Amino acid sequence: MELKSQIPDGPIDKKWDKHKFDLKLVNPANKRKYKVIVVGSGLAGGAAAASLAELGYEVECYCYQDSPRRAHSIAAQGGINAAKNYRNDGDSVHRLFYDTVKGGDFRAREANVHRLAEVSVDIIDQCVAQGVPFAREYGGLLDNRSFGGAQVSRTFYARGQTGQQLLLGAYQALQRQVGLGAVKMFARHEMQELIVVDGVAKGIITRDMVTGEIQSHVADAVCLATGGYGNTMYLATYAKGCNGTAIWRAHKKGAAFANPCFTQIHPTCIPVTGDHQSKLTLMSESLRNDGRIWVPKRKEDCGKPAAQIAEDDRDYYLERKYPSFGNLAPRDIASRAAKQVCDEGRGVGETGLGVYLDFEAAITRLGANKIEEKYGNLFEMYERITDENPYKTPMRIFPATHYTMGGLWVDYNLMSTIPGLFVLGEANFSDHGANRLGASALMQGLADGYFVIPYTIGGYLAGIKPGTRIKADDPAVKAAAQTVSDRVKQLFAIGGKETPTHFHRELGKVMWEFCGMGRNEQGLKKALQAIPEIREEFWKNLRIPGTGDDVNQSLELAGRVADFLEIGELMCLDALERRESCGGHFREEWQTDDGEALRDDENFCHVAAWEYKGEGQTPVRHVEALSFDNVHLATRSYK
Amino acid sequence: MSNKHFNLTLHVWRQKNAKCDGKFVEYPAENVSPDMSFLEMLDVVNEGLIRKGEEPITFDHDCREGICGTCGMVVNGRPHGPKERTTTCQLHMRSFKDGDSLTLEPWRAEAFPVLKDLMVDRGAFDRIIAAGGFISAPTGTPQDANALPIPKENADLAMDAAACIGCAACVAACPNASAMLFTSAKISQLALLPQGQPERYLRVRDMIAQMDAEEFGTCTNHGECEAACPKGIKMENIARMNRDFLKASLTYRPATSGGGVG
Numbered sequence: 001m002e003l004k005s006q007i008p009d010g011p012i013d014k015k016w017d018k019h020k021f022d023l024k025l026v027n028p029a030n031k032r033k034y035k036v037i038v039v040g041s042g043l044a045g046g047a048a049a050a051s052l053a054e055l056g057y058e059v060e061c062y063c064y065q066d067s068p069r070r071a072h073s074i075a076a077q078g079g080i081n082a083a084k085n086y087r088n089d090g091d092s093v094h095r096l097f098y099d100t101v102k103g104g105d106f107r108a109r110e111a112n113v114h115r116l117a118e119v120s121v122d123i124i125d126q127c128v129a130q131g132v133p134f135a136r137e138y139g140g141l142l143d144n145r146s147f148g149g150a151q152v153s154r155t156f157y158a159r160g161q162t163g164q165q166l167l168l169g170a171y172q173a174l175q176r177q178v179g180l181g182a183v184k185m186f187a188r189h190e191m192q193e194l195i196v197v198d199g200v201a202k203g204i205i206t207r208d209m210v211t212g213e214i215q216s217h218v219a220d221a222v223c224l225a226t227g228g229y230g231n232t233m234y235l236a237t238y239a240k241g242c243n244g245t246a247i248w249r250a251h252k253k254g255a256a257f258a259n260p261c262f263t264q265i266h267p268t269c270i271p272v273t274g275d276h277q278s279k280l281t282l283m284s285e286s287l288r289n290d291g292r293i294w295v296p297k298r299k300e301d302c303g304k305p306a307a308q309i310a311e312d313d314r315d316y317y318l319e320r321k322y323p324s325f326g327n328l329a330p331r332d333i334a335s336r337a338a339k340q341v342c343d344e345g346r347g348v349g350e351t352g353l354g355v356y357l358d359f360e361a362a363i364t365r366l367g368a369n370k371i372e373e374k375y376g377n378l379f380e381m382y383e384r385i386t387d388e389n390p391y392k393t394p395m396r397i398f399p400a401t402h403y404t405m406g407g408l409w410v411d412y413n414l415m416s417t418i419p420g421l422f423v424l425g426e427a428n429f430s431d432h433g434a435n436r437l438g439a440s441a442l443m444q445g446l447a448d449g450y451f452v453i454p455y456t457i458g459g460y461l462a463g464i465k466p467g468t469r470i471k472a473d474d475p476a477v478k479a480a481a482q483t484v485s486d487r488v489k490q491l492f493a494i495g496g497k498e499t500p501t502h503f504h505r506e507l508g509k510v511m512w513e514f515c516g517m518g519r520n521e522q523g524l525k526k527a528l529q530a531i532p533e534i535r536e537e538f539w540k541n542l543r544i545p546g547t548g549d550d551v552n553q554s555l556e557l558a559g560r561v562a563d564f565l566e567i568g569e570l571m572c573l574d575a576l577e578r579r580e581s582c583g584g585h586f587r588e589e590w591q592t593d594d595g596e597a598l599r600d601d602e603n604f605c606h607v608a609a610w611e612y613k614g615e616g617q618t619p620v621r622h623v624e625a626l627s628f629d630n631v632h633l634a635t636r637s638y639k
Numbered sequence: 640m641s642n643k644h645f646n647l648t649l650h651v652w653r654q655k656n657a658k659c660d661g662k663f664v665e666y667p668a669e670n671v672s673p674d675m676s677f678l679e680m681l682d683v684v685n686e687g688l689i690r691k692g693e694e695p696i697t698f699d700h701d702c703r704e705g706i707c708g709t710c711g712m713v714v715n716g717r718p719h720g721p722k723e724r725t726t727t728c729q730l731h732m733r734s735f736k737d738g739d740s741l742t743l744e745p746w747r748a749e750a751f752p753v754l755k756d757l758m759v760d761r762g763a764f765d766r767i768i769a770a771g772g773f774i775s776a777p778t779g780t781p782q783d784a785n786a787l788p789i790p791k792e793n794a795d796l797a798m799d800a801a802a803c804i805g806c807a808a809c810v811a812a813c814p815n816a817s818a819m820l821f822t823s824a825k826i827s828q829l830a831l832l833p834q835g836q837p838e839r840y841l842r843v844r845d846m847i848a849q850m851d852a853e854e855f856g857t858c859t860n861h862g863e864c865e866a867a868c869p870k871g872i873k874m875e876n877i878a879r880m881n882r883d884f885l886k887a888s889l890t891y892r893p894a895t896s897g898g899g900v901g
Contacts, residue, residue, distance in 0.1 A: 047778070050778070051777075051778040054777040054778060065701060065707075065709065066699060066709065066760070066761060066762075067761065067762070067764065067765050067805065068765070069708070069765070069768075069805055070701055070702075070707040070708060070709050070805075072701070072702060072707070074702065074706055074707050075702050075704055075706050075707065084784070084785075086785060122780060124784045125780070125781045125782065125783060125784045126776070126778060126779075126781060127784075128781070128784040128787070128834070129774070129776035129781035129782075129834060130773070130774050130776050130834070131773075131774045131776075131797075131828065131829050131832050131834050131835055133794055133797040133798040133801050133828065133832070134784075134794070135794070135798075136788075136789055136790075136791045136794040137791060138791050139788060140788025140789050140790050140791065140794075141785050141788055142784055142785055158798060158801075159798060159802075161706065161802065163706075164706055164802075164804075165798075165801060168801065171768070172768060172772055172773035172774070173773060173776070173777075173778070175765060175768040175769040175772065175773060176769065176773045176775060178765075178769045179769035179770060179771075185765070187762070187765070210754055210760075237704075239701040239702040239703070239707060240700060240701055240702075240703055241701045273672070273674040273675075274672055274674060274675075276672060276674075276675045276679045276680075276682070276683055277679070278676070278678065278679050278682055278703065279703045279704075281703075281704045282704075380724075381704070381705065381729070384705075384722075384725060384729050384731070385676075385729065385731065387731070387733060450778045451778070454778065497690065498690070499685075499686045499689045499690065501682070501686060502686070543689055543690070543692065544689075545688070545689055545692055545693055545694045545695065546694045550655065550656055550755065551656075551697050551754055551755040551758060553695065553697055554689060554695060
């Protein structure tokens with residue numbers, strides 16, 4: 001397998017412009033002769049489907065939800081970054097580029113990150129034109145805030161519902177194309193297989209989640225925008241339906257999987273309450289702008305109500321350890337610090353797995369009204385879930401799995417190692433390195449969908465003769481569909497005793513313990529032994545009631561869990577092989593004296609891209625070297 | 640089992656698909672923790688059913704944090720249950736007590752066929768948006784975002800309307816199964832913004848025409864929609880929509896086809 005990154009030559013700030021010009025164009029009259037399939041309807045998928053249809057391509061869009069408006073991009077609260085420099089505070093495309101490369105702990109591709117920073121400005125303009133109601137000041141201009149470890153105010157937001165508003169903007173653009181007949185929308189359809197003919201992606205197989213019908217769809221190119229695979233951990237801030245099936249099936253058909261171990265554990269989530277817990281809820285990172293994070297200095301104080309712990313007995317550990325960034329330290333660092341204090345026995349709440357996020361000082365300084373205006377909906381949400389009033393007692397928070405920086409390997413054109421298969425948004429690996437900065441996911445999803453794929457897919461399609469699409473009765477299509485029906489039958493045939501959720505939960509426990517915030521060789525080896533055992537038990541003892549020919553949520557979940565059981569193993573293998581600490585990947589063997597991540601640029605300044613080699617075979621680890629010519633390799637310090 | 644845990648009886652609407660008749664079936668929910676969400680309570684009931692080889696209760700859900708709008712069922716006659724401004728997924732079991740008996744039904748409306756048990760087809764909402772719930776701004780390079788100042792008051796009102804999650808509790812709550820709160824929220828949001836002006840009157844006509852074509856009822860000012868809305872969308876949006884609709888109807892002229900002659 002060859003990893004050709006296709007990075008254009010020339011200076012970093014001219015590459016994208018040059019590349020756009022160099023890409024071949026498709027004649028406007030020919031565009032309608034090409035069919036593009038987009039899987040996923042979140043920021044990346046929705047934006048791509050709408051934009052490609054506007055260009056004149058025939059587009060089909062698929063999502064597992066009942067409507068494209070429900071994709072999990074909708075849950076992003078805090079904001080979207082753009083290098084507008086509206087605040088006159090020293091921001092620029094170069095600074096956003098620099099921050100993102102450094103924030104990713106030097107494991108992202110410079111050229112991709114620079115392009116992302118460049119198009120960030122266009123995204124805000126585009127969204128405003130669509131009617132996205134961003135927060136504004138009294139003068140009518142857009143408001144900004146600083147967010148997630150940035151020292152400039154470059155984050156645009158719409159109350160605590162930025163993701164929702166951006167997604168609805170993309171959704172409305174998509175529905176407009178649906179209304180015009182330019183996009184055919186398939187909601188409640190789940191992709192089950194990628195059709196590959198002579199090594200080239202030519203379509204997908206889906207299951208209609210209402211009728212159970214297995215359907216074949218052929219196209220000239222396929223875009224996967226199916227989000228991350230963080231639900232491998234079972235408990236995560238992802239929606240319950242988020243899954244890794246589409247990218248995993250593509251991986252098994254030849255798409256390399258890059259940096260699978262790079263997962264983001266978000267520091268501010270509501271702690272677990274019991275075994276019934278089905279998901280974790282994020283509290284926006286924006287809260288860290290005004291909230292102070294602390295735990296008691298002494299273990300003995302942990303059982304006391306927060307109000308009874310004197311100021312001097314509180315350890316504001318982020319402010320203590322990282323005086324210049326304080327409570328705004330990047331996510332990986334803040335999460336690890338929370339884990340450390342809880343490991344020391346200083347965690348709070350019934351389970352001891354929690355730290356305080358305290359607004360007392362901010363309420364005293366700004367008044368409760370101001371705090372309500374800024375965070376009202378988040379405080380309400382917290383109270384609804386925990387039955388505690390954060391205006392009176394500090395919030396309790398704990399880290400949770402939130403995002404996967406890893407994903408299918410793509411080149412500069414967002415094309416995977418399978419020609420014709422493009423991967424967008426969280427589903428690809430390219431822009432965030434080993435750690436994503438706050439408010440950058442929305443930016444990347446929309447950048448890929450609105451401003452990258454419309455150009456790069458043309459370059460690919462221009463090389464295909466129009467009208468040469470394979471037919472739906474092609475043997476390769478039939479074979480792919482057969483694999484899917486066989487898998488459904490196989491799942492029903494197990495006839496065991498346990499629920500799909502049971503196996504998912506078991507996998508999650510292993511992943512969280514051994515491949516979570518702290519990883520080490522011994523633990524990862526244990527996980528690599530435990531996961532195949534769970535998988536074996538799954539294929540022996542799973543029970544799915546009902547049939548495959550109507551709505552069957554157990555069957556849907558079982559298919560996803562079957563894939564998580566394989567993805568989890570690859571994540572652990574990748575974590576084991578990456579013998580360094582970087583960003584969200586913290587290998588306990590590689591840390592500085594004061595417990596910070598210790599990178600090994602000599603041996604690991606690269607992307608690890610895994611090639612699937614067949615069932616029971618060890619996958620092969622390929623390497624794409626990374627070079628840092630514009631942001632020089634340095635130890636990331638937020639002290 | 641801690642002493643906080645309690646037991647409930649559920650009466651759940653079970654229906655195999657849109658064509659079959661449905662009926663209520665009784666299930667016990669035992670060892671319910673007050674910290675569970677309503678859907679987690681159902682998860683536990685469902686795992687018990689699967690282990691017995693019975694089909695679990697089908698219900699729509701996804702984000703489980705009250706923003707995607709996927710979940711929703713009628714609990715004891717109230718869409719999303721007894722707690723105000725709370726989606727079913729954010730409803731917690733501490734809102735109930737030991738021995739309670741709960742009736743769970745799907746959204747009931749002609750325009751929302753039941754797909755299975757508590758799951759309905761809300762495709763009609765997508766079609767209403769496709770009819771005009773957008774600003775035609777193809778991806779490109781529009782003017783700078785700050786070139787168009789928008790008074791904060793309008794931006795805030797637009798945001799209030801834009802907070803709709805499309806869950807359809809408003810339709811389920813309305814005795815007429817009207818979709819006017821949903822439709823008017825989008826119309827209001829876009830009518831309040833300068834970017835939305837060029838298509839303002841076309842939009843209101845097209846969206847209302849689609850709403851009627853889907854056979855939703857009409858608003859007769861019961862106000863149940865606003866009471867049931869988990870996001871606090873106000874009926875003033877309906878008033879705004881009606882005003883625009885009236886004006887659009889009075890001033891409507893069919894489009895002339897004066898295309899270019901080049």
